[in-house]
Amino acid sequence: MNCRFSPLVRQVLLLASLGVVLHGELASAEEAEVLERGAKLYGEKCLMCHQPTGLGAPPVFPPLAGSEWVSGDRTRLIKVLCEGLAGKITVRGQVYDNVMPAQILDDAEVAAVLTYVGRSWGNKVASFGAEEVALARARSRYKTYAELVKTAQFQPLPKPPAGWELKELAPLPEFVTRMAGDGRGVYLLGQAGNIYALDQKTGVIGKVISTADYLDAERGDVTTLGMTLGPDGRLWVTSNQKLTKDVPVYTNEVVIWRSAQPVTGSAGEVKLVPWLTHRYPQGVGGFNHGVSHLAFGPDGWLYVSSGSRTDGGEIGKFSHYAAVQEVETTACLWRLDPRAEKPMLEVMARGIRNAYAFGWDEAGNLFTFSNGPDYDAGEEMDFIEPGKHYGFPYQYEDWPVRVGFPYAHTPAAPDGVSFTHPVENVGPDGGFTVGKVARTLTPHSSPGGVVWCGPDVAAPLGGSFLVPRFGNLLAKPEDCGFDLLRVKPRRRADGTWEAEVHTVLAPLGRPLDSLVLPGGRVLILEYTRPVNFKDRVGWLPGRILELAPTKREGVRDE
Secondary structure (H helix, E strand, O other): OOOOOOHHHHHHHHHHHOOOOOOOOOOOHHHHHHHHHHHHHHHHHOHHHHOOOOOOEOOOEOOOOOOHHHHOOHHHHHHHHHHOEEEEEEEOOEEEEEEEOOOOOOHHHHHHHHHHHHOOOOOOOOOOOHHHHHHHHOOOOOOOHHHHHHHOOOOOOOOOOOOEEEEEEEEOOOOEEEEEEEOOEEEEEEOOOOEEEEOOOOOOEEEEEOHHHOOOHHHOOEEEEEEEEOOOOOEEEEEEEEEOOOOOOOEEEEEEEEEOOOOOOOOOOOOEEEEEEEEEEOOOOOOOOOEEEEEEOOOOOEEEEEOOOOOOOOOOOOOOOOOOOOOOOOOEEEEEOOOOOOOOOEEEEEOOOOEEEEEEOOOOOEEEEEOOOOOOOOEEEEEEOOOOEOOOOOOOOOOOOEOOEOOOOOOOOOOOOOEOOOOEEEEEOOOOEOOEOEOOEOOOOOEOEOEEEOOOOOOOOOOEEEEEEOOOOOOOOOOOOOEEEEEEEEEOOOOOEEEEEEEEEOOOOOEEEEEEEOOOEEEEEEOOOOOOOOOOOOOOOOEEEEEEEOOOOOOOOO
């Protein structure tokens, strides 16, 4: 017998499957609507740190499942969302020392997401209401929602380098992870799969592909982190989906999608079809970095960054998570033949923790820019050669290689494998310290989507990589990142590499990607609005900035 349920009833059943408990009773229509809204907000605002399971990512992000903070003082819990939280706390017997920013949610939204959290993963907490939230918020750092929103306005633009001008091109409709394009058009990738076209003249952003056009969100949580425009004009996208239904072990399903036809940059019909599908056990804790950047190399092949599934080689301990460390196709760089209809996955280089971006210089030398571990190791810029190993999870920077260092769980290195050290930062910025070797950038500064500036890009940017740094997500003595760097690599006589690093723009609102367009213009993607971590301001979608050479008097536009 076929049974058809209304969307509301399907949502109630979904919430029940996720462990939502309504005091042993079926949710009313009103309760189900609140829970549905709360589940959506949790996915947008909380999931990255506290995870779909509510188990967090110890010892960095605390659990919400079974947390005394959820079941305890209700005013205290509301204030955490309304004003943020900093300093040491104890959750389920473990001490956490991090910072959570205030969340840009109105009173009804706070009530909805806390109701969802209070009814999920075995929690049994009475519903929250907007009036209760308003009373608690009045006792917080920001007395009203309007006051909180005011603090989250876009910050003034930083001063550009001499000979350049910086302007806001367009505010973003949602959180965006990538840009791709050329003279034919510019595309923006939302973190949950929506794809937009940007009109560079007007700043208008129009949706060309919806998540539902190619992704089935009911199969599990989805993140989309990579997009590029191929030489033939096709759009290529990477997705990661956490499969949790009918499987004993949660699985990360990676799909590389490509458009059926070349795209034009207009809001016409665009269809994405799967080109490669690959699965491996879902990462432990919050460290399933997944597949992100993809780009075409000078050889015409497609290169793909596959991030680590661990922070530093630890073994998962939670039920439904595989008790393994890295697998053959994680923490590495893939190489694929884009002409193949059934591509073979080739691992080109290993030991690369999480290269959110990579790129080639003018001579065709390939470099990755990796995010480092929670341990205070530098973010690595590596010169990539086929078959080489770049250390993860056995070595960071050029530190000693031994079991139990720097983590107690650091595994023994494979026999007969030597590790290639990262590029040395010779300053003056980006983590360089006089008298101390830096390999390569400030720990936790989080390099994003890099781009090479060729000879058509004016000084001082030409002949270097532009590296946006998202900024720290961990509470450290000082903020780092929130800027755009110019990184110029040089090869030494002994074959090793060094890089001259200069700050181009600072501060920025968590810049995540960059793109060079014809004429030497540069687009910069600000993911959100706060320009530091210490102020603990919540996040709203950011904007696209344009950095362009100053127009000289008497020079006519073509």
